[in-house]
Amino acid sequence: MGVCGYLYTPAYAPWPEEELAWLKAHGANPLWHDWGSRAYLEELLQEVARGSVQQVLLVRLADLGDQVEEVYGRLLQIQQAGIRLSLVSADGLQTPSTPSDWIPLLAEIPHHLQSRRLRQRQAQSRLAGKPPPGPPPFGYRREGGRYVPDCRQAPIVQDFFQHFLRYGSLRQAVRFIAEKHHKHISVATGRNWLLNPVYRGDLAYADGTVLRDTHPALLSRTEAAQIDRWLKRNQGIPRRSASASRALAGLVHCRTCGGLLRIVQTTPGKGKQNGSSYLYLRCQACRYSLRYAEVLQEVIRQVCEQLPHRAQNLDWQALDRTRQQLQAQIQANSERLRQLEALQQSGLMDEPSLAQRCYQLRAETARLAQKLEQLPPAKLTQTIQTLSIPPFWQDLSESERRTYLREFLRGVEVDSTGAVRLLFAFDP
Structure with missing residues (x-):
């Protein structure tokens, strides 16, 4: 069998195209990829026991298990079979041979496992439409795994938005809430408030994905579109x-x-x-x-x-066609989401795949809705x-x-x- 490669990806993680490309570039054939299960890992260990493998390629040692003891045991099994083990990365191929080479790699295993568990929990929360980790933004508090408006802070944020919508001046809006509510923020913070999707009822995650209508909004869609136009036309002005x-x-x-x-x-x-x-x-x-x-x-x-x-x-007919196409795509995605819910109830689709597909559809719908809101108003x-x-x-x-x-x-x-x-x- 020669050189074989193995890669493990948690069930809720994105598809690892780059890591798979590294393994293929270094001659991994066959290349076993487990996504959320350990079926192919057992097949790899069986081939190791038969002695039909000469070299094993991994991206990280922690891919060999979910617990430190599992990783150490499977690593020892590969070494006792006399099989060479190498790690691939963007920098190339690393084949540890001396104890000094193995010490830092073994020390990284607990860190990698803890990081994987943390990312998996965050991914599960993200797929469920829950807020990202960290303190809630000003104006909200956490309740029941979601954001809800804070009765003391939310009126301050709303007054800030209303003043900006009325006069179009960020600095004046900052001074206004300082005078009225004694809430002192910088101009940069005020700009972040204007751009933050959370005040529009949306959640933005570290991977750039935005999910819409996940919690009560402090800013309506119409007001948000007007703010976006304000900021866009002010870009070329001192x-x-x-x-x-x-x-x-x-x-x-x-x-x-x-x-x-x-x-x-x-x-x-x-x-x-x-x-x-x-x-x-x-x-x-x-x-x-x-x-x-x-x-x-x-x-x-x-x-x-x-x-x-x-x-x-302006090509008004082209704008109308674009608006209708975006609305049709949004409607089609909504119908697909309803079909996925029916598949879940019937048990024809496993929960991780269903959650991932729903997440992708909701993210795509959010991108389409953002494009729709950026078009000139229909009553222009x-x-x-x-x-x-x-x-x-x-x-x-x-x-x-x-x-x-x-x-x-x-x-x-x-x-x-x-x-x-x-x-x-x-x-x-």
């Missing part, structure tokens, strides 16, 4: 401008030098008559200033005039028609204007004469 309350903050660039125009506020001096302050857009490099109100009115005028035509660059055409009405803009606050402008504009170009050119998000 942080201070993204948090500014003015509608044109971070959007206006100089057509000549390409620099970002700053918003500057001036007030009358002591020797002048009292009056209201003025806002200017100032280009530091080209040394010119434009009245903020005039530029804003020109931007609104062009949005009302050009937005319906520029929106035609109605919103565009509303934004084409000039009186609509006059009744909005600066924060509300900023919301709509950043939704549809990539930027605004101006020059020293005050000429305005809009760059729409729909443009190629």
